[in-house]
Amino acid sequence: MLNKILKNYTIILASGSPRRQQFFKELGINFKINLQQVKETYPSNLKHFEISNYLAELKASAFKNELHKHTILITSDTIVWHENEALGKPKDKEDAFKMLTSLSNKTHDVISSVCFSTKHTQKTVYATTKVSFKPLSDTEIWYYINTYKPFDKAGAYGIQEWIGQIGVTKIEGSYFNVMGLPVHLVYKTLNEIATS
Numbered sequence: 222m223l224n225k226i227l228k229n230y231t232i233i234l235a236s237g238s239p240r241r242q243q244f245f246k247e248l249g250i251n252f253k254i255n256l257q258q259v260k261e262t263y264p265s266n267l268k269h270f271e272i273s274n275y276l277a278e279l280k281a282s283a284f285k286n287e288l289h290k291h292t293i294l295i296t297s298d299t300i301v302w303h304e305n306e307a308l309g310k311p312k313d314k315e316d317a318f319k320m321l322t323s324l325s326n327k328t329h330d331v332i333s334s335v336c337f338s339t340k341h342t343q344k345t346v347y348a349t350t351k352v353s354f355k356p357l358s359d360t361e362i363w364y365y366i367n368t369y370k371p372f373d374k375a376g377a378y379g380i381q382e383w384i385g386q387i388g389v390t391k392i393e394g395s396y397f398n399v400m401g402l403p404v405h406l407v408y409k410t411l412n413e414i415a416t417s
Contacts, residue, residue, distance in 0.1 A: 257283035273334035301376030348403035350394030
């Protein structure tokens with residue numbers, strides 16, 4: 222359905238995430254993958270969605286000279302916001318253990334921002350999902366870390382993996398957002414761009 226509307230556009234997805242790429246395939250979008258290395262740092266005064274918005278836009282800035290008339294570049298970033306702090310990807314096993322211990326028996330926000338850039342315009346949207354975990358034992362946390370090695374995931378977990386299946390007790394908002402892409406917003410925004 223989207224493919225028809227977007228037939229005159231080249232869609233570039235600047236993400237190495239297999240999950241995000243799969244979502245785009247399932248939306249029926251023809252897209253190219255193009256990756257640029259960006260140092261993901263942000264000003265310390267930013268909070269909550271301001272961080273993921275900033276990082277999604279920062280990733281887009283690496284492509285500013287490559288966008289042609291009918292190109293839509295899509296960049297995104299996901300963070301876990303917990304107790305007034307952004308949890309990114311863990312550095313190592315100990316960092317992952319620390320993150321998951323802090324999420325145990327509590328509720329946190331998962332925020333994904335998606336930036337849509339064309340030659341002349343830029344629009345950034347974001348979604349927030351509240352996720353609650355049961356009390357996680359040290360044994361459960363170490364089993365998950367050693368088995369699934371969640372070092373490429375914000376907050377050190379993937380909701381679609383074992384830890385989500387046994388640990389998540391409540392979710393308010395988009396499930397796919399927690400996996401890294403608010404698919405409903407991507408669909409809506411691409412429709413708006415193509416028909417504007």
